[in-house]
Structure formats: C-alpha cells, structure tokens
Amino acid sequence: MSIKVFAAKIFAKQVHKKTQKWVNNPIETQKKVFQELIQSAKETQFGKDHNFSSIKTAKDFTRNVPIRDYEELKPYVEKVVQGEENVLWKGKPIYFAKTSGTTSGAKYIPLTKESMPFHIQAARNAILSYIHETGNADFVDGKMIFLQGSPIMEEKNGINLGRLSGIVAHYVPKYLQKNRMPSWETNCIEDWELKVNTIVKETINENMAVISGIPSWVQMYFEKLKEKANKPVGEIFKNFNLFIYGGVNYEPYRAKFESLIGRKVDAIELFPASEGFFAYQDSQKEKGMLLLLNSGIFYEFIKVNEFFNESPKRYTIGEVELGINYVLIISTNAGLWAYNIGDTIQFTSLKPYRIIVSGRIKHFISAFGEHVIGKEVESALQEAMENTNVSVNEFTVAPQITPKEGLPYHEWFIEFDEEPENLEDFSLRIDNAMRKQNVYYDDLIVGKILRTIVISKVQKNGFQEYMKSIGKLGGQNKLPRLSDNRNIADKLNILP
Known part of the structure; x- marks a missing residue:
C-alpha cells in the first residue's frame, strides 16, 4: 500500500465521520443554513427588496420571496454583471459560470467566495465516500481524466467567467496535479472533436484509473480509443476501475459502456450544476444520491403536478415524501433566491435523504x-x-x-x-x-x-x-x- 493510498483511506474516514453529523441532523442543518443565508444577505439589494430583516422562518420566506427562474431573476443578475456590489449577495462574485440559455441567450450564474469551495469539496467527498465504503483506493496512484470544458476565462467588468467545469479545473488540488489528464494545453482546445482526438493520443499509453464526464461524451472518447487500439478500453487501461459521471442517467448507457470497456467498473453519480453541487452517490449498495444539506444551499420542493398552480405549496426537507416528483427550488450563498433550476427529483430514501433526478420541468x-x-x-x-x-x-x-x-x-x-x-x-x-x-x-x-x-x-x-x-x-x-x-x-x- 502506497503512502498516498494509506492517506486517502485515513482522510476518507475523517470526512465520513464529519458528514454523518449533518446527515443525522438534517432538519436542524437546513434551518441553520437558512438562517445563515438570510443574515448574510439582509443588507443586499435583494434582501432589502424582499424584507429579509423581518424573515425568521421558511414560511416568512415563502411569503416574501416568490419562485423565480433565470429570466425572472435576470434584472438583478444584470446589475451584478455590470459590476454593482451587494446586489444578490454581499460584495461581488468571484466568477460567473456561463451557460447556454433558451430564451435568454447566455446565462451568467454567479459563484462567490462562499459558494465555490462547496463545488470542490462535494466532488472530493464523493470519491472519499466511495473509498470509505468499499476500501478501494488504489486508483489514487493512477492517472485520472476529467472530460470537461475549456479552463480559459473571459473577463466581464473585472469578474472572470467561463464554463463551470473549466472554472473547477483551476481548483484541482496540488496532490492530484501530477495524476491529472489531459494536459492543460489539450484541455484548452475548444473544438470538441479535435479535443477528444488529442486526449486519445495523450492517454492511450497512460495508466488511467479514473475517468469522469457526461456519459454521452465519454462514450465518444471510448469509441475512439477502441478504434485506435483495436481492443476494449478495459484492456487498454488495465487499472481503470472507477467511472464518475453526472448530467444524465447512466442506465441507458450502461450496456454500451460495459461492451466498450469489456468488463464492469464501479460508478459514482454526481449532481452538479452551475447553480450548486446538490448531491452525490454515497453508496454502491443504495439507490440514489445523498442530498447535500450542509453546503450553503437551502432547499424547497414543489410537487410537479402542482407546479403550474397559481400558488403551489413549497415543502421543506422535513415535509417531503418518497416517490413523488418534485421541482427543486434553491436559495444559495451565491445569491440565488427561491430559484427554479428546472430539474425534477424524487426521494429514494428519507434516512438519509437520497434523491434521483427524474427529469426537467420543461422537458x-x-x-x-x-x-x-x-x-x-x-x-x-x-x-x-x-x-x-x-x-x-x-x-x-x-x-x-x-x-x-x-x-x-x-x-x-x-x-x-x-x-x-x-x-x-x-x-x-x-x-x-x-x-x-x-x-x-x-x-x-x-x-x-x-x-x-x-x-x-x-x-x-x-x-x-x-x-x-x-x-x-x-x-x-x-x-x-x-x-x-x-x-x-x-x-x-x-x-x-
């Protein structure tokens, strides 16, 4: 056992113990997050416009803050983009995550110094949770690849902006830098087909142990690898045993992946978005992903069949039920308030709170x-x-x-x-x-x-x-x- 593997197992145990503290106190944890969010933002423009100084409970919040999507929050966001301070959150954001909008063109989602660490911690803790449960940590000695957007940033009124996955690339811990693939230069390639072909060349002779990305695009990478080497991915990368994915359901791809790889590998599902990192798979045995209740996000839930009513009921974590489709509503330490991200979820467990993504309210x-x-x-x-x-x-x-x-x-x-x-x-x-x-x-x-x-x-x-x-x-x-x-x-x- 290498020093790195030994250290990973110790760290995994520590993080698991810390996680269980809030997992075992979910309602109190969410109440604490809620109070911290309201207190931190009561002097912002949004806080003053919505009487944050008088808000004590979630019911007060419901009365004062209506549900909004990006289009409805856009007047506030535009002020932030123009460089104004203390609009949605105290000070200015440190980044904008730029995403594709449907009716609004480009969307600019703020990331703050308070919210950014949770994006990094959640991805790290998902891997540590896997190590703690399975005892498998040998992969930390191998190479890891994260198929993601370019890390090149633009600037808008003094604030850097880019794709979330590209922003996150700037936060890879030093102890992983030597293991991380592809090279920085390759990661900066904008043309996706050229990028994948270059990644294939860079990685085909490496000891790849962890591969991560959206299944549809990882499949493209695997197909090119198999075509070039004329053998399954599992034979090219004999130590590849962990696939990390998010964005879409893996099940429709599973049979194809196992065919391309030539064997089964463990998988970890993540639920990240520009608006926040909401959940990760904490168990290989249980269905669903652990909802992150201690990550600077206050959650509300609206039943899908009630969502288009004039005043749909907003449920908090202690009121949800198993197997019901809910629209996920978030308030965050990046300054998104009663924000509809568009995803629908179902709870698969209430002890702890685990979810699956069931679709999009617009899809x-x-x-x-x-x-x-x-x-x-x-x-x-x-x-x-x-x-x-x-x-x-x-x-x-x-x-x-x-x-x-x-x-x-x-x-x-x-x-x-x-x-x-x-x-x-x-x-x-x-x-x-x-x-x-x-x-x-x-x-x-x-x-x-x-x-x-x-x-x-x-x-x-x-x-x-x-x-x-x-x-x-x-x-x-x-x-x-x-x-x-x-x-x-x-x-x-x-x-x-």
Missing part, C-alpha cells in the same frame, strides 16, 4: 395530458432492452400530433448500436413499459386517443451531428430525453 410530453417525464422514458427503454442484445447509443422522444394517417403517437428517435431483430416487437415492449409506469398514457392508449409508439431510426452519429449543428457538441451539453414539441425531431436526419 416533458403532455400534448394530450399524459405528463410523461424523463425518468419514465429512460426506464421504459431500459426495461425493453433487458434480456436482449439491443444496444442504444442515444435517443430522444417527441409527440407526433398530426400524422399523415392514423392516430397521433409518441415518436422515439433512437440511434442503435445493435438493432433489435424485430423492431415492432421492441416498440411494443417500450410501449408496455410506458403504460405500466404512467396511468395517463395508458388511458390514452386504451381510449384510442394515441396509438402505440413509433420508432424512427437515427443514422450512426446522427445525434452528434445534430448537437454539432446547434453548436453544442461535447463539454457539459446534454441532449434532452424528450420534448413537448418537434424542434429537435424535425432536424434529425432519419433513416428511411
């Missing part, structure tokens, strides 16, 4: 009142693939409201790696799985409002070409699993 299909969400389509595809040789690279779903003939339907655009022997039978398997999960969808099929799903095959690399065409190839960009319109569907190059 759903309800053209006929079916309320289909991302988790349902992912689970249906996974169930249909069980005990088959079918392998899927990527997929998305959209409604077809005005077909040329017959009833409307849900159209599934699937890029197969290994196609089903009988496409019609495979379609029915997906449809049956959907009907079991979603009673509204089942009613529409039974009532002959909808017919069963239709699969349209997407040509090889079709989704990559689509993402490239809209300037979102690689990095932290993700393809929506489903849409309530045909904006994506109409642009895809579909095989006859």
Whole structure:
C-alpha cells in the first residue's frame, strides 16, 4: 500500500465521520443554513427588496420571496454583471459560470467566495465516500481524466467567467496535479472533436484509473480509443476501475459502456450544476444520491403536478415524501433566491435523504395530458432492452400530433448500436413499459386517443451531428430525453 493510498483511506474516514453529523441532523442543518443565508444577505439589494430583516422562518420566506427562474431573476443578475456590489449577495462574485440559455441567450450564474469551495469539496467527498465504503483506493496512484470544458476565462467588468467545469479545473488540488489528464494545453482546445482526438493520443499509453464526464461524451472518447487500439478500453487501461459521471442517467448507457470497456467498473453519480453541487452517490449498495444539506444551499420542493398552480405549496426537507416528483427550488450563498433550476427529483430514501433526478420541468410530453417525464422514458427503454442484445447509443422522444394517417403517437428517435431483430416487437415492449409506469398514457392508449409508439431510426452519429449543428457538441451539453414539441425531431436526419 502506497503512502498516498494509506492517506486517502485515513482522510476518507475523517470526512465520513464529519458528514454523518449533518446527515443525522438534517432538519436542524437546513434551518441553520437558512438562517445563515438570510443574515448574510439582509443588507443586499435583494434582501432589502424582499424584507429579509423581518424573515425568521421558511414560511416568512415563502411569503416574501416568490419562485423565480433565470429570466425572472435576470434584472438583478444584470446589475451584478455590470459590476454593482451587494446586489444578490454581499460584495461581488468571484466568477460567473456561463451557460447556454433558451430564451435568454447566455446565462451568467454567479459563484462567490462562499459558494465555490462547496463545488470542490462535494466532488472530493464523493470519491472519499466511495473509498470509505468499499476500501478501494488504489486508483489514487493512477492517472485520472476529467472530460470537461475549456479552463480559459473571459473577463466581464473585472469578474472572470467561463464554463463551470473549466472554472473547477483551476481548483484541482496540488496532490492530484501530477495524476491529472489531459494536459492543460489539450484541455484548452475548444473544438470538441479535435479535443477528444488529442486526449486519445495523450492517454492511450497512460495508466488511467479514473475517468469522469457526461456519459454521452465519454462514450465518444471510448469509441475512439477502441478504434485506435483495436481492443476494449478495459484492456487498454488495465487499472481503470472507477467511472464518475453526472448530467444524465447512466442506465441507458450502461450496456454500451460495459461492451466498450469489456468488463464492469464501479460508478459514482454526481449532481452538479452551475447553480450548486446538490448531491452525490454515497453508496454502491443504495439507490440514489445523498442530498447535500450542509453546503450553503437551502432547499424547497414543489410537487410537479402542482407546479403550474397559481400558488403551489413549497415543502421543506422535513415535509417531503418518497416517490413523488418534485421541482427543486434553491436559495444559495451565491445569491440565488427561491430559484427554479428546472430539474425534477424524487426521494429514494428519507434516512438519509437520497434523491434521483427524474427529469426537467420543461422537458416533458403532455400534448394530450399524459405528463410523461424523463425518468419514465429512460426506464421504459431500459426495461425493453433487458434480456436482449439491443444496444442504444442515444435517443430522444417527441409527440407526433398530426400524422399523415392514423392516430397521433409518441415518436422515439433512437440511434442503435445493435438493432433489435424485430423492431415492432421492441416498440411494443417500450410501449408496455410506458403504460405500466404512467396511468395517463395508458388511458390514452386504451381510449384510442394515441396509438402505440413509433420508432424512427437515427443514422450512426446522427445525434452528434445534430448537437454539432446547434453548436453544442461535447463539454457539459446534454441532449434532452424528450420534448413537448418537434424542434429537435424535425432536424434529425432519419433513416428511411
């Protein structure tokens, strides 16, 4: 056992013990975070506009601070971007995380000296939690790669801005610098295809032990590795035993990954975003990710089926239930207040509080009142693939409201790696799985409002070409699993 491995195990034990203190006191922990946030921001413009000095409880907060998304918070953010101080949080942010908006163009999410450390600690603690539970720490002696955005920064009114993953790259601890791949120069390459090809060249002869990134883009890296070496990734990297991912559900990719790797490897799921690092997988045995209640974030939850009501009830951590879809609302030490990040979650455990990401509040299909969400389509595809040789690279779903003939339907655009022997039978398997999960969808099929799903095959690399065409190839960009319109569907190059 090397000194580094020994030290990692000791550190993991210490961090686990510290984590358990707030895990075992979740409600008090959130109350403390809430009070600290209100006190810290009561003299800001936002705090004064929303009577923070009179807020004592979460109910007071609900009365004074309405739910906002980025568009609604934008007037305050623009003041911060222009260089004003004490707007949303005391002083100025140290960074803006620049993300792609839909209606608003570029979005500038503030990162403060108070919030930034939690992004780094959470990623570190996820790995330490894995070490503590499994006892596996040999990977710390190997090389680690994090497929991420460029760390090159721009400046706006004295504040650096960039992609979150690029900002985080500046905070890699010194003890990991020698292990970290790719090189700084390669990480700065903006063109994703060139970047992946360069990473392949740099890493193919290295002792890679940990690989991290969004599954869809790591898959691209693995495919290029396998093509170049003409053997599975697990043979190229004999000590590769830990995959760390976030951003999308891994399950639709698992079979493909195991095929590319040639064996199973442990995986750790993360739930990071520019707005905060919300959760990480703390157990290889239990379902879900540990919700981080002690990270400068106060959480509220709104039931998805109530979200579009005029005054939906906002639940705090002590009021949530298992298995219900909630819209995640956050207030943070970066100055986001009652902020809707757009993600929906479900609790898989209340002791401790563990969650799964079930979808996006804007990414759903309800053209006929079916309320289909991302988790349902992912689970249906996974169930249909069980005990088959079918392998899927990527997929998305959209409604077809005005077909040329017959009833409307849900159209599934699937890029197969290994196609089903009988496409019609495979379609029915997906449809049956959907009907079991979603009673509204089942009613529409039974009532002959909808017919069963239709699969349209997407040509090889079709989704990559689509993402490239809209300037979102690689990095932290993700393809929506489903849409309530045909904006994506109409642009895809579909095989006859």
